[in-house]
Amino acid sequence: MRHVLIRSVALILLVACSQETTDDADFYHAKNISYIVATDPGGGFDAYARLIGKYLKKNLGADNVIIRNTPGAGHLIGAITLFRSKPDGLTIGTFNMGLIYGQIVGKPVHTFDLREFEWIGKASGEPRSIVVSNNCAIKNMEDLMAAEEPVKFGSAGLGSASFSDTMLLATALDLNVDVIPGFEGTEGEMSMMRGEICAILGSTSSFTQFIESGYGSLILTIGGNIDGIPNAMDFVETEQARRLVAIIETLAQLGRVTAAPPGTPKDRVESLRAAYKASLEDPDLVAEANRMARPIEPAYGEEVYQLVVSALDQTPEIVAMIKKAIDGAQ
Numbered sequence: 001m002r003h004v005l006i007r008s009v010a011l012i013l014l015v016a017c018s019q020e021t022t023d024d025a026d027f028y029h030a031k032n033i034s035y036i037v038a039t040d041p042g043g044g045f046d047a048y049a050r051l052i053g054k055y056l057k058k059n060l061g062a063d064n065v066i067i068r069n070t071p072g073a074g075h076l077i078g079a080i081t082l083f084r085s086k087p088d089g090l091t092i093g094t095f096n097m098g099l100i101y102g103q104i105v106g107k108p109v110h111t112f113d114l115r116e117f118e119w120i121g122k123a124s125g126e127p128r129s130i131v132v133s134n135n136c137a138i139k140n141m142e143d144l145m146a147a148e149e150p151v152k153f154g155s156a157g158l159g160s161a162s163f164s165d166t167m168l169l170a171t172a173l174d175l176n177v178d179v180i181p182g183f184e185g186t187e188g189e190m191s192m193m194r195g196e197i198c199a200i201l202g203s204t205s206s207f208t209q210f211i212e213s214g215y216g217s218l219i220l221t222i223g224g225n226i227d228g229i230p231n232a233m234d235f236v237e238t239e240q241a242r243r244l245v246a247i248i249e250t251l252a253q254l255g256r257v258t259a260a261p262p263g264t265p266k267d268r269v270e271s272l273r274a275a276y277k278a279s280l281e282d283p284d285l286v287a288e289a290n291r292m293a294r295p296i297e298p299a300y301g302e303e304v305y306q307l308v309v310s311a312l313d314q315t316p317e318i319v320a321m322i323k324k325a326i327d328g329a330q
Contacts, residue, residue: 027089027268028060028275036085036093038078039156040071042186044206044294048123048256049094051288055279060271074160074181075099076109083112087261089268092120097254098161100311105323114308117259118269121276121300122307126255127224128165128248129204133192133216136199140219141230144199150178154188154197157181164326165248166201169222171325172244173235192216203255208293223252244321247314254307255297273301 033056037049046069053065070078075095082093102110130144138144138151155163158181170177183191188200189210200207204224210216222232222245236242260272279285280298289296299307314322 026061028062028271030061030063031090033057033060033062033065034068034085034091035065036068036070036078036082036091036095038070038072038075038093038095040187041067041069044203045094045096045256047292047294049258051285051292051294052123052258052276052279055282055285056272056275059275059278059282072157073109074155074157074163076102076157076160080112082259082261083117085261087118087263087265089260089264089272092258092260092272094256094258096156096161097251097257097308097311098156098164100251100254100308101161101164101322101326103312104314104319105326114312115305116262117308118262118264118272119301119304119308120258120260120269120272121280121298122254122258122304123256123280124295124297125223125253125299126203126205126295126297127226128201128222128252129207129218129226129229130199130201130220131192131207131210131216132199132219133195133197134214135192135195138198138219139217141235144175144219145173145235147176150176151199152197153177153179154183154191154200155179155181156183161251162200162202164322165222165251167325168244168248168322169201169232171321172241173232189215205294223249240321243318244325247318247322250311254304254311257304276300 035049035053037046039045049067053067057065070081076099078093079095079099082091085091100114103114132138138147144151153166155166157163163179163181166179180197191197193215204221211218218226218229220232221229225231232245236245258276260269277300280296286296
């Protein structure tokens, strides 16, 4: 009788373990996933999220991937929303890694540690470029560097990559610029078309439609090579300038990231990473991205985490340089 009881208990435990494994494997089946995008609809972050979300849905077996646009404060609101979301594996998000600047200099509004996110992957690392409106008198870098009156640059909110990158580049190349924050998504392009601002420094692919429609042109790139467009390193004259431009280049590697909230169960993080990898390496996604002029240069999981840690690990001297450049405009 005792042996029968032991066998019965063992059978119950085996069935329970098997059921738990099946439940874990099928966790995403018929569930909705929220994909937080820290910008308004339109623009590069939104385009990548919608493209990737479609393939994540398939690879996870989810019912739907719902895009939640959460703009504001230079991606800070979206990042905080993601950080504070329930860590159940059903919420992921994307935001601009210019938030690294805020953490480096210890801004009070930066109430979270980027190291603590569960990093799923990145779709691309992407060069930064300056785009100028055809309505602007500035036509090339020589014009910009010789400008006697401040040239109006649009950027996302204070603390965003576009704002911080612009301030660091202006310091490095001694540019006479007036950086106006608050332009999220495609708002900056609309402002250039209306003649309110002259230029924007941002992710190169975000400007593709604007340029192809004949509204503007590129005059400088950072962290990449574009035929016929000069590189920022061509204009540096001091070691300090070189180091500031190098920081922008480093952050350009962390282009279109995706993360989950801290504390998301390990097995669900691994499922998200596997599905993300399968999505980014799907030939159909790559073909769609090519048609959209959205580069795909992926990295996954731990590799992205190490890039984040490396970007945050700056010497006191460089921290002081960044703080002076960013705070000088506020």
